[in-house]
Amino acid sequence: MTVTTHRRRTVTSAVCLAVLVSGCGYRVTVNDGSRGSDAAAQQGKPADLSAAQSNPVEDSYYPQRGEPYLDTLHYDLKLDWSPTQRALKGTATITFRVTEDREEVQFDLGDPLEVSKASVDGRAVTATRGTDTVVVKTGRLAKDSRHEVVLEYAGTPKTTPAPSQRGDQGGGLGFTIEPDGQTWTMQEPFGAFTWYPVNDQPADKAFYNATLISRDGQKGVFNGIPGPEKVDGDTTTRSFRLDQPAASYLTTVAFGKYSLLQESGPRNLPMYYWYDPSSSDAAMFKRGLQKSPDILKYLETLLGPYPFASAGAVLVPSDSAMETQTMVTMGVDSTRSPDDFDAVMAHEYAHQWVGDVVTPKDWKDLFLNESLAMFLQAKYEDHAKITPYAVTMSSYRALDARLRREDGPPGKFKKDHFAASNVYLCGALMYDAMASAYGQKFYDALKSWPTVNKFGNVDRDDLIKHFSDKIGVDLKPWMTNWLESETTPTDQPPALPSSA
Known part of the structure; x- marks a missing residue:
């Protein structure tokens, strides 16, 4: 920043x-958007996720965000933004590791986003909401085991207050919606949770893939290497890939012309x-x-x-x-x-x-x-x-x-x-x-x-x-x-x- x-x-x-x-x-x-920038952006998650293995800790300044037992390894995000309805539909497929035996895991996720479906390793599970969090009832997970959770959600994102006196953070952190329906995000030290479920702390890095769906003349932008743009009527779709693990505050998304x-x-x-x-x-x-x-x-x-x-x-x-x-x-x-x-x-x-x-x-x-x-x-x-x-x-x-x-x-x-x-x-x-x-x-x-x-x-x-x-x-x-x-x-x- x-x-x-x-x-x-x-x-x-x-x-x-x-x-x-x-x-x-x-x-x-x-x-002009009609050709792909790099076909590599269409690849799925890396075969080897070891580079994303982290050792999360409870943050000493902002412990309300992030879980120290949760090590996310890969996020595959599908984000569909409607500027006229001011609505975001998302599907987050998250590969994660637990650093201790668990029967539930908690992700940060903004209250305005309603979770409609949750699964772990292909099995439907219950997800309950706390304040800007979602708790997934996983069943028994062994220490150091890896799993995949899928969360479907939707709503109108809202920013979260910044722990700052800066004038440029008065509007809050996270997913920001402009009057014309354009969106952007900045989220340091936290705020990624305003638009996707995440372990929102700097000590947990992960790989990212994202597919953005936009309409009404807008295009979606994410970190990393963009893939080819697909146009279907008024809807455009493009995928992106980050080549190295990133902390959640270093992700970005924008929808605009x-x-x-x-x-x-x-x-x-x-x-x-x-x-x-x-x-x-x-x-x-x-x-x-x-x-x-x-x-x-x-x-x-x-x-x-x-x-x-x-x-x-x-x-x-x-x-x-x-x-x-x-x-x-x-x-x-x-x-x-x-x-x-x-x-x-x-x-x-x-x-x-x-x-x-x-x-x-x-x-x-x-x-x-x-x-x-x-x-x-x-x-x-x-x-x-x-x-x-x-x-x-x-x-x-x-x-x-x-x-x-x-x-x-x-x-x-x-x-x-x-x-x-x-x-x-x-x-x-x-x-x-x-x-x-x-x-x-x-x-x-x-x-x-x-x-x-x-x-x-x-x-x-x-x-x-x-x-x-x-x-x-x-x-x-x-x-x-x-x-x-x-x-x-x-x-x-x-x-x-x-x-x-």
Whole structure:
């Protein structure tokens, strides 16, 4: 997620040269929807689900969401949206593992969605509702056994309140319905449960396939690689596939009057951009989207090769942006200039390495995502001649004390201040201090960080150990103080041993 827009503007230059690059030699094609983008999207769930095996925990900040005994491995979602009726019909086929003996399992699912049918391993079962949950009476399940549950449901989704003071989350989290019937979703730290049954916590990653059915001129968009579009009268159907496991907050879905622009990125990486060509700002947004390959090429110099099978973005009528896996959800109201657009896209693309490949086990470690992404955004803005890096860091320093006072330290933020600017700016200053102190050793450690438990979950101990080992100095006392101090730390990073 990007830092709140109004505050981001206080740390970027007000007057910047707009560098408009269209494609920079990358092949660009427009898909009219009549042909498939990638037949691989039609494949079912992976034969080997071991990469999605997780070790869920009860989240220390938001324990009301997710179940620690439930390890979902694969979601196959069929979502049918009617913009005129404001109705979503869904079928979720979920492969899961239990980490203890169970006779029932609980999924998060929004109250407005009524479950009409439930089965486990092909056998009809009873499903009962709690507050934003559904309890499936499975019968005896042995520890570590795998099963398949199918839930059919329907209703008009509603957003859920955000544990945040951010202005761009005032409308809540999850499935958002616009007056014209267009929909979109952003759901960090939770909210996927507003549109499908899910173990809605960051420590449980799973593979995803989705089939979206839309009508009335709309098209459906999901993460990952799109398959061919099928048209039957006023109804369109398209399937999508995510190539690596994802946490639920990193999924996205949108229904609207979209066109698909396809591009080849670094090393012929498939890139998919979904936007409304009739928008008054369509030309600016299209140019901004087409700078994605160059943003990724720059980020690869700092983070290593892009880690997924596709990349891209879907534009939605929001004033925020979200690092949804392989398919950034980009709010068209979150930017007011080409430079703003580029900077926000760089932030969300950086998250593909820091947040999506390696994801926090617990929301107390949100800084693992946002602090590094903000540091990387500052580096990109300097590279792209948007804002000098030194100017950005000076602005962050001027805000550090106030942010710690108002929102808490970046590693101990107030629970009802989720994604406040402290976890972005204060933590970015920590990495700036390390970069200044250790130079290339820091950048080498940064580049290898996304390989630590790749496609899995990490915590602050993993981060501290990794940077300590790679740089060659014990960083735990210094980094812990930076993350948990209620006032701006003044100590410099520890010096390297004389033999280093």
